[in-house]
Amino acid sequence: MTPEGGPRGAGTDDTFAVVLRExxxxxxxxxxxxxxxxxxxxxxxxxxxxxxxxxxxxxxxHELAVDAPKGWLRLDAVFALTGQTERARLVYDIDxxxxxxxxxxxxxxxxxxxxxxxALMPTGPWWRxxxxxxxxxxxEVDYDHGEAPFPDEYLLPxxxxxxxLARFGFPHEKLPTWLAAYVGHEDxxxxxxxxxxxxxxxxxxxxxxxxxxxxxxxxxxxxxAWWATLSAAFVAxxxxxxxxxxxxxxxxxxxxxxxxTLRLLPGERAVLSGGVRDxxxxxxAYRGDAPFPDLFAxxxxxxxxxxxxxxxxNGLMSFCYWYEGQRWCRGESQEPEDxxxxxxxxxxxxxxxxxxxxxxxxxxxPAVRRAAARLVAAAEAGAVTRDMVVHLFxxxxxxxxxxxxxxxxxxxxxxxxxxxxxxDRAIAIVREYMLANGLEGPDYSVRDLTxxxxxxxxxxxxxVPRGETRIWRAIFYVADDGVLERSSSAxxxxxxxxxxxxxxxxxxxxR
Numbered sequence: 001m002t003p004e005g006g007p008r009g010a011g012t013d014d015t016f017a018v019v020l021r022e023x024x025x026x027x028x029x030x031x032x033x034x035x036x037x038x039x040x041x042x043x044x045x046x047x048x049x050x051x052x053x054x055x056x057x058x059x060x061x062h063e064l065a066v067d068a069p070k071g072w073l074r075l076d077a078v079f080a081l082t083g084q085t086e087r088a089r090l091v092y093d094i095d096x097x098x099x100x101x102x103x104x105x106x107x108x109x110x111x112x113x114x115x116x117x118x119a120l121m122p123t124g125p126w127w128r129x130x131x132x133x134x135x136x137x138x139x140e141v142d143y144d145h146g147e148a149p150f151p152d153e154y155l156l157p158x159x160x161x162x163x164x165l166a167r168f169g170f171p172h173e174k175l176p177t178w179l180a181a182y183v184g185h186e187d188x189x190x191x192x193x194x195x196x197x198x199x200x201x202x203x204x205x206x207x208x209x210x211x212x213x214x215x216x217x218x219x220x221x222x223x224x225a226w227w228a229t230l231s232a233a234f235v236a237x238x239x240x241x242x243x244x245x246x247x248x249x250x251x252x253x254x255x256x257x258x259x260x261t262l263r264l265l266p267g268e269r270a271v272l273s274g275g276v277r278d279x280x281x282x283x284x285a286y287r288g289d290a291p292f293p294d295l296f297a298x299x300x301x302x303x304x305x306x307x308x309x310x311x312x313x314n315g316l317m318s319f320c321y322w323y324e325g326q327r328w329c330r331g332e333s334q335e336p337e338d339x340x341x342x343x344x345x346x347x348x349x350x351x352x353x354x355x356x357x358x359x360x361x362x363x364x365x366p367a368v369r370r371a372a373a374r375l376v377a378a379a380e381a382g383a384v385t386r387d388m389v390v391h392l393f394x395x396x397x398x399x400x401x402x403x404x405x406x407x408x409x410x411x412x413x414x415x416x417x418x419x420x421x422x423x424d425r426a427i428a429i430v431r432e433y434m435l436a437n438g439l440e441g442p443d444y445s446v447r448d449l450t451x452x453x454x455x456x457x458x459x460x461x462x463x464v465p466r467g468e469t470r471i472w473r474a475i476f477y478v479a480d481d482g483v484l485e486r487s488s489s490a491x492x493x494x495x496x497x498x499x500x501x502x503x504x505x506x507x508x509x510x511r
């Protein structure tokens with residue numbers, strides 16, 4: 001965009017760190033800059049200044065072309081400047097290779113002069129200048145005023161921005177929220193174990209407790225299963241975006257720089273935290289119009305930096321929920337519906353299954369919608385099979401292996417999809433049990449043990465001699481997780497197997 005336009009995406013909620021408000025208010029006495037504050041605040045650009053800005057822009061482009069190596073085809077130039085710190089990069093494309101060089105001193109002089117002059121425009125000084133140029137084309141010039149966070153390689157130290165803001169008297173209402181947080185968050189959202197423990201004790205003494213979310217958020221096992229199912233569906237569809245899971249860790253980033261992190265902890269506990277871009281409550285706080293929300297009011301001492309979303313380190317976390325005692329709680333965070341854009345669509349089972357169905361590319365087909373709902377239900381029960389994923393997404397280009405790995409790492413897969421316990425190992429477990437408990441007899445010897453495969457394990461027993469019938473004869477069941485159960489021939493194996501399999505899945509879900 002050109003200097004006469006307004007900042008892209010900026011609005012009345014774009015804010016300035018409260019610590020810099022004093023700098024702005026006392027500017028006239030604190031610096032000797034030649035910037036005219038009335039002109040800076042005037043939304044109408046000065047034609048003469050605008051013409052000088054464009055003239056300098058043309059000179060910069062000309063110098064870059066003159067300095068270009070022989071045979072160049074394209075140039076990408078980036079300049080990141082403050083009064084204290086500078087970073088610049090020029091990349092020239094030459095045939096099939098690229099040449100990465102630094103700009104000349106004369107080019108940098110022109111760039112600095114351009115920024116000083118651009119500071120007189122209503123948009124204020126740019127933070128990054130990007131120029132794209134081809135040997136036979138029209139140049140493209142973009143002025144970055146920080147509407148979106150800068151790439152790490154062009155993010156300068158906070159002190160450099162603070163000094164620049166004071167020097168130019170940049171209006172606080174024009175500073176984006178993320179940059180206001182970057183220069184003024186003062187680690188207020190950091191929560192080390194020591195800080196968390198001290199705060200938890202203080203909250204307990206003051207009888208400060210977290211606010212229960214109630215029906216606003218499903219229980220943790222359901223949230224985890226839905227998150228894993230969505231992650232699998234996005235992977236199957238070949239999407240590089242969307243939620244993802246790892247053992248005990250799930251995360252999500254949306255296209256508007258919002259996102260969240262879910263961490264599972266021992267004792268059926270968890271922390272779900274994250275942020276939305278330009279959260280109104282943070283915008284107001286950094287502007288100095290409201291206090292900062294206490295996201296950790298009433299939080300337990302295990303809610304620490306180690307399990308919180310990385311936005312906390314930049315002062316941009318806008319919500320934090322913790323799960324304990326089979327319920328979700330919050331401090332002064334907004335309700336989940338207010339930060340839904342930062343969560344991966346986990347409000348209801350219908351929402352999840354609808355998203356999964358649409359990701360197949362055949363979401364309007366009733367059979368596909370039924371298969372998606374079945375996958376969601378199976379994930380909740382910890383009983384997903386590979387066949388379910390194949391049936392839903394089919395062959396073709398779908399990444400079945402990647403999708404199933406997401407579900408496996410989330411531990412919502414039926415155990416039969418993993419290698420079963422070997423037959424000889426199941427027999428050995430029964431043998432050791434019988435010998436340790438004195439169960440071997442003349443007509444029931446460990447030497448005669450045999451095994452029959454079931455859905456999630458083995459039935460181990462000594463066969464009845466041909467032509468005989470025995471009641472109350474011992475039958476053992478060894479599950480694929482190595483757990484042994486003892487029954488007898490008085491209960492038909494076909495009836496016993498259902499409960500045997502149910503207990504196996506319950507053990508897996510409770511791990």
